[in-house]
Amino acid sequence: MSTILARQLGKSYGKDSGTVRALSDVSFTIASGEFVGVMGESGAGKSTLLSILGAMNTPTSGDLQVDGIDVYALKAEQRADFRREFLGFVFQSFHLIPYLTLLENVMLPLTPLAMPTREKRARASAALQRVGLEDKGGRLPGEASGGEKERCAIARAVVNAPPVLLADEPTGNLDTRTSDAVMNLFKGLNAEGMTIVMVTHSSRCASYVERILKLNDGRIANTAPDPKTRFVRSLDKSLQSSSGCGTSDWQAAVD
Ligand SMILES: Nc1ncnc2c1ncn2[C@@H]1O[C@H](COP(=O)(O)OP(=O)(O)O)[C@@H](O)[C@H]1O
Ligand SMILES: [Mg+2]
Numbered sequence: 001m002s003t004i005l006a007r008q009l010g011k012s013y014g015k016d017s018g019t020v021r022a023l024s025d026v027s028f029t030i031a032s033g034e035f036v037g038v039m040g041e042s043g044a045g046k047s048t049l050l051s052i053l054g055a056m057n058t059p060t061s062g063d064l065q066v067d068g069i070d071v072y073a074l075k076a077e078q079r080a081d082f083r084r085e086f087l088g089f090v091f092q093s094f095h096l097i098p099y100l101t102l103l104e105n106v107m108l109p110l111t112p113l114a115m116p117t118r119e120k121r122a123r124a125s126a127a128l129q130r131v132g133l134e135d136k137g138g139r140l141p142g143e144a145s146g147g148e149k150e151r152c153a154i155a156r157a158v159v160n161a162p163p164v165l166l167a168d169e170p171t172g173n174l175d176t177r178t179s180d181a182v183m184n185l186f187k188g189l190n191a192e193g194m195t196i197v198m199v200t201h202s203s204r205c206a207s208y209v210e211r212i213l214k215l216n217d218g219r220i221a222n223t224a225p226d227p228k229t230r231f232v233r234s235l236d237k238s239l240q241s242s243s244g245c246g247t248s249d250w251q252a253a254v255d
Helices: 046-053 076-086 102-110 117-130 146-158 176-191 227-243
Strands: 004-013 020-030 035-039 061-066 087-090 164-168 195-199 211-216 219-222
Touching (some): 004 046, 076 087, 087 146, 102 117, 102 146, 117 146, 146 164
Parallel strands (some): 035 195
Antiparallel strands (some): 004 061
16 A cells, blocks of 8 residues: 655745745645656656655655655654655666666665575566566676666666655656557556556656646646546556456547
């Protein structure tokens, strides 16, 4: 379970005359297991919102509850534990450590866990396999393509099996084919129950999500999903989980 409740979040950067109001009065609920897209123009506050959801950026006003935990009421150390336990992150610029191999990068989030190195290695290998990089674990990031680095960053984000995955423009640097592969990976993780919140500029990527939170100048511009889309998507999800197939072939019939 990982219900996210944002209440009247506001965020200002800077002081006095130099203040930038990045978010104003942002409220929404994301249910456990949803796949939500965050869209909006550059500067609309998307990254700010994602970093607040990621327990990394204290809002100026409002509060954030995840499973009833008031995230910003936690002390810094508890908040770090919360982040480790609940959240996986994928950043646009990957943030891979250049002198560690892809496998070692994926092992990093397991560092604080009391677990034999052999098992950490096995888990990281399984995560790499999940993203189709099983034979590339020994490479350094500098020896990997953009798509491979992105997939490695996703493996690292999910190696802990966090209930919530946050991704900021995860396909921003990828070609269409690689970005479709990443979206299908996200869809698979979501079908297994992971809640995903993804910032994207791309309408192609947005077609994979169940619901869009649109930001306009730091405010929510829409929250209500198109009821028909929601119906078809929820049907699609239940079909996928029960039979391994979706509605895309016969969506035209519903339309
Ligand atoms: N650390 C920061 N310090 C000052 N201003 C910031 C900071 N981060 C973001 N901003 C400003 O807040 C607004 C929203 O930025 P951001 O959340 O990055 O938007 P988006 O991701 O939608 O492009 C912009 O005007 C941006 O310049
Ligand atoms: Mg941004």
